[in-house]
Amino acid sequence: MATDIQVQAQQIRRRVAPWVLVYRRKSEHLFFKLLMYLMLINIAFAFLLPIFYMTSTSLMTIQDYVDPAVYWIPTVFNWENFTLAYGGMNYTQAFKNSIIIALAATLGQVITCAMAGYGFARGEFPGRELLFGLVLFSFIVPPQTIIVPLFILYKNLNWIDTFWPFIIPAFFAQGLRGSILTIIYRQFFRGLPWELEDAARIDGAGPVRTFTHIMLPLAKPAIVVTFLFSLVWHWNDFYEPMMYLMKPERFTVPLRLQILYTSLNEMTGGQAGELYNEPLIMAACFLIVLPPLILYLFTQRHFVESVERTGLVG
Amino acid sequence: MAVGVQSAPKGAAKKKRRRGLRISLRQRRALHGYLFISLWVIGFLTFQAWPFIQSFWLSFNSVDMMAGFSLNWVGLDNYREAFFIDERFVPTLLQVMRDMAIDVPVIIVFALCTAYLVNQPLRGRTFFRAVFFLPVVIASGEVLQQLYPQLQETGNTLGSTATVTRGLDIPAIVYMYLPPNIAELLLNTLNRLTLILWRSGIQILLFLAGLQGISSSLYEAAKVDGASDWEVFWKITLPMLSPIFLVNIIYSIVDSFTDRFNPMLNLIRSAAFTGQFKLGYAAALGWVYFLVVFLILLVVIAVSSRWVFYAGERD
Numbered sequence: 001m002a003t004d005i006q007v008q009a010q011q012i013r014r015r016v017a018p019w020v021l022v023y024r025r026k027s028e029h030l031f032f033k034l035l036m037y038l039m040l041i042n043i044a045f046a047f048l049l050p051i052f053y054m055t056s057t058s059l060m061t062i063q064d065y066v067d068p069a070v071y072w073i074p075t076v077f078n079w080e081n082f083t084l085a086y087g088g089m090n091y092t093q094a095f096k097n098s099i100i101i102a103l104a105a106t107l108g109q110v111i112t113c114a115m116a117g118y119g120f121a122r123g124e125f126p127g128r129e130l131l132f133g134l135v136l137f138s139f140i141v142p143p144q145t146i147i148v149p150l151f152i153l154y155k156n157l158n159w160i161d162t163f164w165p166f167i168i169p170a171f172f173a174q175g176l177r178g179s180i181l182t183i184i185y186r187q188f189f190r191g192l193p194w195e196l197e198d199a200a201r202i203d204g205a206g207p208v209r210t211f212t213h214i215m216l217p218l219a220k221p222a223i224v225v226t227f228l229f230s231l232v233w234h235w236n237d238f239y240e241p242m243m244y245l246m247k248p249e250r251f252t253v254p255l256r257l258q259i260l261y262t263s264l265n266e267m268t269g270g271q272a273g274e275l276y277n278e279p280l281i282m283a284a285c286f287l288i289v290l291p292p293l294i295l296y297l298f299t300q301r302h303f304v305e306s307v308e309r310t311g312l313v314g
Numbered sequence: 315m316a317v318g319v320q321s322a323p324k325g326a327a328k329k330k331r332r333r334g335l336r337i338s339l340r341q342r343r344a345l346h347g348y349l350f351i352s353l354w355v356i357g358f359l360t361f362q363a364w365p366f367i368q369s370f371w372l373s374f375n376s377v378d379m380m381a382g383f384s385l386n387w388v389g390l391d392n393y394r395e396a397f398f399i400d401e402r403f404v405p406t407l408l409q410v411m412r413d414m415a416i417d418v419p420v421i422i423v424f425a426l427c428t429a430y431l432v433n434q435p436l437r438g439r440t441f442f443r444a445v446f447f448l449p450v451v452i453a454s455g456e457v458l459q460q461l462y463p464q465l466q467e468t469g470n471t472l473g474s475t476a477t478v479t480r481g482l483d484i485p486a487i488v489y490m491y492l493p494p495n496i497a498e499l500l501l502n503t504l505n506r507l508t509l510i511l512w513r514s515g516i517q518i519l520l521f522l523a524g525l526q527g528i529s530s531s532l533y534e535a536a537k538v539d540g541a542s543d544w545e546v547f548w549k550i551t552l553p554m555l556s557p558i559f560l561v562n563i564i565y566s567i568v569d570s571f572t573d574r575f576n577p578m579l580n581l582i583r584s585a586a587f588t589g590q591f592k593l594g595y596a597a598a599l600g601w602v603y604f605l606v607v608f609l610i611l612l613v614v615i616a617v618s619s620r621w622v623f624y625a626g627e628r629d
Contacts, residue, residue: 033436040431044445046511050461051448116354123347124340131351138362140564140611142572144582145600148372148593149365151586172357182354207346232451238574243583254456261460285457296451300444 051289058082058283065279081283089256089284090248095291098252101166101241102234108170109181109230110223116173117185118211122197132186139179147243154244165244166234176233176240181226188222189215221306228303232292253288260284373598377591385594392598402581403599407606410571410578414610416499417510418566425514425562426555429521430547443522449515458512459574513569517562524558525551556622563614571607578603 052072057065058081060074085091120132154165169175173182192215200210216223238254245251251259261284264277296303337345348355373392375385396403432443528551536546570576582603586596 036431036434036436039427040436040442043428043431043511044442046508047445047448050508051452054457054461112353112357115350119347119350119354123344123350125344125347128347131355134358134363135354138358140568140607141362141366142568142600142604142607144572144579145597145604146362146365146369147582148586148597148600149368150361152368152593153365169357169361171353172361173354174357174361178357207349211350228451236452236456238456239579243587257456257460281460285460288457289452292451296448300447301440304440304443304447 054282054286054289057279058085058286060279062279078279081279082287084280085260085284085287088260088280089253089287090251091253091256091287093249094251094253094256097163097250098235098254099291101163101252102231104163104167105170105175105234106227106230108167109173109175109178110227112171112173113178113181113226114185114216114219114223115211116182117187118189118215120182120186121189135179135182135186138174139177139183143239151243160244161247161250163250166240176230176237181230184226185219185222188219192218224299224302224306228295228299231295235292236288257281257284257288369597369600372594373601375594377593388594392595393602395595396598396602403602406577406581407603410576411606411610412499414567414570417513417570418563420507420510421514421517421566422559422562424511425517425521428514428518429525430551432518433522433525446518447515449512450519451515456574458509509575513566513573516569517566520558520562520565521555524555528554553623560615560618560622563618564611567610567614568607571603 056072056074059077059079060070060081061076061078064070064074064076064078116135120128120135150165151160154160157164159165159168166175170178196214196218197210200214205213236254237252238258241252241255242258245255248259261281264280372385374387374389376388376392378384378386428446432439432446436442532550532554533546536550541549572579578599582596582599585599586593
């Protein structure tokens with residue numbers, strides 16, 4: 001009898017035990033899950049807050065902005081800030097300049113960096129590692145170090161106040177952070193199986209054809225990532241346009257913002273400028289951020305997926 | 315090492331080209347390789363290597379911009395001026411290095427945590443991912459500067475007009491309990507914390523890609539052996555991520571040295587293009603700066619070889 005009860009108890013315990021475990025694990029799990037959400041929301045908040053702030057402030061009148069009672073939602077939507085910022089930055093012209101530089105340079109970088117990256121990933125030539133070392137080297141050289149000779153070079157070529165200093169280097173896999181793009185492509189192509197090229201070669205495709213017809217279509221994730229990076233970096237770039245563009249009609253959007261800010265600051269006398277022109281400045285900022293933001297909203301899904309498939313760091 | 319296996323037997327093949335030059339298959343392949351990188355080589359020599367060497371040369375000269383960039387040999391004068399006469403260069407250099415030493419660890423830890431969180435199977439993670447990549451897209455130096463005015467080099471103290479987004483405002487109490495140096499450092503860091511977060515977009519992205527590259531069989535094996543999540547993180551995730559750590563650290567260091575808010579950037583530019591147009595002097599500053607960056611990276615890489623673990627057949 002006693003053994004019978006023991007057996008029964010054991011059976012019950014055996015039946016219940018997993019549930020106890022599951023229950024404990026579940027509550028623990030729930031706790032961690034909540035914690036994770038909390039952290040995620042916190043971080044997301046830190047990233048989104050400036051954008052909210054920018055949007056809400058850009059719609060405020062100065063009265064609203066100074067009024068401590070008005071916190072996030074302005075009493076009246078003051079669209080005038082945008083028209084003022086638009087005119088103040090000479091946005092149509094600046095936008096055109098920015099977009100020409102960004103698109104042309106991006107096109108150049110995407111094509112030539114893909115070629116170079118492929119060469120470094122799959123080429124079989126002596127000195128490959130050494131040359132790739134030079135790619136890494138050019139990544140770590142600060143632009144400040146070579147800016148003076150470059151300026152002299154462009155000056156001698158009569159490229160100052162033209163867009164060539166941005167576009168021509170980009171078509172030689174250089175330009176703004178070109179080395180990073182080359183590295184991304186190299187890592188990507190290294191991850192692709194060799195059999196693809198062997199098959200293409202057996203079918204009689206030359207190296208150029210293999211590259212354009214087999215490898216490039218496969219490299220779509222890498223192309224999406226590098227395209228977006230390059231476009232956004234060129235759009236936001238400030239240092240180089242400031243060096244090479246002197247005439248106001250050649251200025252890019254970020255340069256215009258800087259000028260708008262300083263002139264407003266001077267007009268209102270230093271610190272006051274910051275306070276009274278904040279809505280206007282925020283509207284200007286919004287106009288700068290808007291094009292990349294729209295681009296990102298549309299490409300976001302491809303971008304996030306691509307990042308995962310690029311194996312960016314291989 | 316697929317390369318070696320592939321090329322060795324084929325290079326020995328006696329196949330010749332039917333027409334034109336008689337070159338071996340191996341040579342032809344090499345030629346194709348050079349073909350693909352040729353544009354890069356030209357670009358590198360013109361826009362990178364040559365300016366780099368020229369900059370070295372310029373740094374020993376004084377340049378007369380008005381007389382068609384004529385050079386005057388001055389020897390080490392520019393370097394002497396940088397270290398012993400210019401009262402801004404050495405402090406700026408030290409400040410840049412100090413900022414780097416603080417920013418990089420913060421960025422790395424933050425990026426790792428964020429990537430790890432976003433990699434968990436949670437609802438709405440596509441949304442969070444989209445948000446966390448935002449800094450990559452819209453982190454325009456100019457816009458950030460307007461959003462976080464405390465960063466402006468002019469030292470535009472806002473004080474009373476503090477708003478919600480102005481980073482974290484730490485009460486003056488901090489000053490009372492801490493030694494002034496440390497308090498200042500802390501305040502400085504906290505002030506820039508939001509900006510530091512904004513600069514970690516690429517790093518989050520790299521970590522995320524790395525996390526997804528870890529084969530799930532490793533995790534399963536660990537689970538079977540009874541490892542807890544905590545152990546799995548330290549014994550599997552971290553070692554597998556270590557190459558990406560290195561990449562991220564290098565990227566962050568380089569990024570912090572070329573950042574829009576880096577005061578060195580302005581120092582060199584103002585030396586070159588305002589007042590007396592001291593191009594030679596600016597080149598010298600640029601070179602000292604490069605050497606500092608280079609040394610720091612060398613140290614990082616040397617130290618990293620002790621802890622970076624390369625899985626599989628990496629070469």
